[in-house]
Each structure stands twice: as C-alpha cells, then as structure tokens.
Amino acid sequence: MTISNxxxxxxxxxxxxxxxxxxxxxxxxxxxxxGSVVGLLGHNGxxxxxxxxxxxxxxxxxxxxxxxxGIDAIAKPNLARQLVSIQAQANVPITxxxxxxxxxxxxxxxxISKPDARRRTQHxxxxxxxxxxxxxxxxxxxGGIARLTSFAMTAVxxxxxxxxxxxxxxxxxxxxxxxxEQIRALADNGAALLLxxxxxxxxxxxxxxxxxxxxxxxxxxxxxxxxxxxxxxxxTFEVNVSPDTTIVWPATLERAPxxxxxxxxxxxTGTVRPAHxxxxxxxxxxxxxxxxxxxxxxxxxxxxxxxxxxVSKNTATATVRKEPTFTPALTKERA
Numbered sequence: 001m002t003i004s005n006x007x008x009x010x011x012x013x014x015x016x017x018x019x020x021x022x023x024x025x026x027x028x029x030x031x032x033x034x035g036s037v038v039g040l041l042g043h044n045g046x047x048x049x050x051x052x053x054x055x056x057x058x059x060x061x062x063x064x065x066x067x068x069x070g071i072d073a074i075a076k077p078n079l080a081r082q083l084v085s086i087q088a089q090a091n092v093p094i095t096x097x098x099x100x101x102x103x104x105x106x107x108x109x110x111x112i113s114k115p116d117a118r119r120r121t122q123h124x125x126x127x128x129x130x131x132x133x134x135x136x137x138x139x140x141x142x143g144g145i146a147r148l149t150s151f152a153m154t155a156v157x158x159x160x161x162x163x164x165x166x167x168x169x170x171x172x173x174x175x176x177x178x179x180x181e182q183i184r185a186l187a188d189n190g191a192a193l194l195l196x197x198x199x200x201x202x203x204x205x206x207x208x209x210x211x212x213x214x215x216x217x218x219x220x221x222x223x224x225x226x227x228x229x230x231x232x233x234x235x236t237f238e239v240n241v242s243p244d245t246t247i248v249w250p251a252t253l254e255r256a257p258x259x260x261x262x263x264x265x266x267x268x269t270g271t272v273r274p275a276h277x278x279x280x281x282x283x284x285x286x287x288x289x290x291x292x293x294x295x296x297x298x299x300x301x302x303x304x305x306x307x308x309x310x311v312s313k314n315t316a317t318a319t320v321r322k323e324p325t326f327t328p329a330l331t332k333e334r335a
Contacts (some may be wrong), residue, residue, distance in 0.1 A: 005067075006083075006161050006192035007032040007055070012064035014050055014216075024050035025061065026216040032161065032209075037183065037193040039203050041307055042213035048196050049089070051213075052163055055194070057081050069160050085110075085159040089166050089196075091143075091150045099141065099149040100125065100134040103156050110157035117156070124152040128178050143170035151179060158191045165196040180206050200304040210303070212310050220310040224303050227310075231301035234271045237280060239287075240295040241266050247292060250283050252276040269308065271301055 014025040024047045032038045042048050053059040055066060057077030066073040066080075073080035094102040100121060107117035125134050130152070133145050141149070147170045154162060164183065168176045184206045187193050197203045204224055212220040212227075220227060239257065241247060243266055249257065250272075257268035272280050277298060284296040 005031040005033050006069055007194065008065070008067040009051075009055075010065045012051070012054065012061050012066065014047075014054065014059065014061045023216045025054070025064075028064070028213070028216075028218055030211045030218065030221060032192040032194055034160075034190055034192050035187050036208040037187045037195055037206050039207035039210045040194060040196045040213065041198075041200060041203075041210060043311065046213040047216040048213055049165075052086070052165060052194075052196060055161075055163060056084055056086055083160040084163060085154045085157070085161070086163040087150050087154040087165060087167055089169070091146045092153060094138045094146075094149070097138055098135045099130060099138065099145065099152070102138065102149060103152045106153040107156045112157050120156045121152070124156060124182070127182060128152060129175060144172055144175065147171050148175060148179065151182070155182060155186055158186055158189075160192060161194065162186055162191045163194045163196070166198065167195070168197070168199055168202065176202065200307050201302060204303040212307060214311055220306075228301065228303055228306045231271065231306055231309075233274060234301040234305075235274060235277055235298055236269060236271050236301045236305045237284075238295075238297045238299075239268045239284065239293050241268065241293050245292055247287070250276070250280060252279060269305065271305055272298075 008031050010029050012025050012028040014023075016022045016024055026047075028047070028051060030038065040048055040051070050059060054061050055068075055073065057073060057080065061074065068080040068083050071080045071083070092102075097105070103121040103124060104117045107120055108114065112120065125131050128148050128151075130145065130148055133141050138146065138149070147167070151164070151167050154164065167183065168179055171179060180202060183193065183195065187206075187208075195203060195207065207224060209223055210221065210227060211218055239247070247257075247268075253270055253272055257270040281298065284293065284298075287293040288296065
C-alpha cells in the first residue's frame with residue numbers, strides 16, 4: 001500500500017475529565033505529507049499542546065485516529081514514536097554536556113554511525129553559527145543557544161515526521177533566519193514537518209499549509225495564498241501607542257484595530273483599502289506630530305492579518321467598526 005501522507009489525523013477529540021471538563025480537541029482533521037511544512041497556529045489554550053502530546057503518544061484521545069506512515073499511533077504508540085523527532089517547547093536538559101556532544105549523542109542513539117554523527121553535527125553547528133559555543137558546557141550558554149542546540153538535536157537524524165514546538169523562542173533575529181532556512185531544508189530533504197508557532201510573520205516564509213486552532217477546533221486551513229485571498233488588495237497598518245492614550249481612528253478602516261502588547265506599549269493592527277491609504281498616512285502623521293502615537297507602518301496585508309481575523313471572528317472578541325472612534329481599553333487622552 002502506498003502511503004501518501006506521513007501524518008494523518010482524523011476527527012481527533014479529547015476532553016479532560018474533572019471539574020473543568022475542558023474540550024482540548026474537538027474533531028480535528030488534517031494531514032502532513034512528505035516534503036511539506038504544516039504550520040499549526042492558535043492562541044494559548046487553543047489545543048496545540050494536547051494535539052502534539054497525542055501524536056507522540058503521551059496523551060490518549062477519546063476518539064478519532066492518528067496514523068504515522070500508516071501505523072496506528074494510538075494502538076501502537078511505541079512503534080509510531082520511532083518515526084517521530086520532536087523539539088518540545090521546553091529545552092531538553094543537557095547538563096554536563098556541550099552542544100556538540102549533545103547533538104552527536106542524539107545522532108548515535110538514533111542509529112547514525114560515529115563518523116556520520118560527527119559530520120552531521122558539525123554541519124548544523126556551522127549553518128546555525130554555533131561554533132563559538134559548540135564546546136561550552138551547557139550551563140554556560142544562553143537560552144537562545146540552548147534553543148538552537150535543541151533544534152539541532154532534533155534535526156541531526158530526523159524521523160519521517162518532525163514536530164517543532166515554538167522552535168524560535170529566545171533565538172536572536174540573525175539566527176532565527178538561519179533556523180527558518182534549516183526548517184525548510186528538512187522538508188526539502190523529504191521529512192514531513194508539523195510546526196507549532198506563534199510567529200506567524202516569520203513562519204509565512206516556510207510553511208506550505210496552515211491549520212488554525214481555536215477552542216480545540218480547526219477554524220481555518222489552507223495554503224497561505226488561499227487564507228489571505230480575501231485580503232487581496234488590502235493594506236495592513238501597525239500603530240504603536242502608549243497605554244495611557246485614547247486614539248480617535250479614521251472612519252474608513254477596513255477592520256478595526258486589534259490590540260496586542262504589554263504595559264509599556266500597545267501595538268494596534270488592522271487593515272485599510274488602498275483608496276484610503278493616503279488619507280490614513282495623513283491621519284497617522286498628524287497623530288505622530290501631536291504626540292498621540294509613537295510609530296506607524298503601512299504594508300500589504302499578510303498572513304498574520306488573516307490569522308487575526310479568523311481568531312477574532314471565531315471568538316467574537318473583535319469586529320469591524322463603522323463608528324469614527326475606537327479606544328483600545330485606554331481612557332487618558334494626551335494633549
């Protein structure tokens with residue numbers, strides 16, 4: 001029998017028992033084929049971690065099926081797990097080892113000969129620019145270097161299915177770009193990749209297909225092009241404001257601003273049609289001149305904009321506003 005998909009998930013359902021009765025996964029269905037990168041997106045609590053834990057046999061679903069290269073991963077978790085390499089969200093503790101030794105050790109455990117293990121390890125150290133820390137005790141390396149080491153341990157002898165859970169956490173911008181290149185290279189060499197990430201903007205460069213989870217359900221799925229098709233011609237804007245500012249927005253916005261950020265600065269994003277771009281720029285510059293916003297940018301609509309729309313529509317936490325004002329939970333207006 002020919003297996004066209006490395007990972008096949010059908011109607012996967014999991015409800016945690018007890019007082020909360022959380023529905024972690026609710027009828028999830030999707031596939032990951034060899035040579036492709038499938039991005040799994042969703043807010044915290046959307047069901048991503050439960051899904052990953054079921055794939056590697058740490059959590060048993062209530063219903064549905066998981067097949068890895070045709071093997072029933074629920075009935076035969078130990079056999080299926082041999083086909084999977086995973087980089088968990090938390091770094092693997094390698095106390096007492098150097099990055100080089102940790103990467104080589106994983107390669108040897110997965111059956112790679114000693115010369116090949118050394119060669120593969122050196123290649124990853126080179127392409128991720130880890131040479132400076134290759135022989136440094138793990139307790140003396142930064143979180144970003146530890147994260148890259150964790151990825152290299154996953155990639156040095158990849159299984160048929162590679163699961164990466166937030167692989168770019170703590171990684172500096174330069175090495176993040178190198179890391180994305182190696183993620184793409186794994187797929188180009190034939191592995192099937194399931195990528196769990198919050199970094200929608202950067203993931204857009206490498207993913208072939210996306211699955212968006214919210215409250216345990218798949219609320220959107222498709223290629224980046226298909227998911228952003230409804231935004232064709234739209235422009236996305238980004239405005240940074242202080243948390244003590246009230247903003248009076250133009251009435252011509254395509255989508256109301258979506259807030260994110262912390263206590264020191266709030267990042268507002270939304271969309272505007274090209275016909276109103278000049279008007280928006282004029283408005284934004286006036287806000288900067290008046291000290292009401294600190295920064296603004298206008299660019300073609302992206303996958304991140306589509307993602308925010310899907311999630312907002314599903315949770316009813318944000319809607320298109322036709323009123324001329326919008327205040328991002330802030331009440332004090334600057335003079």
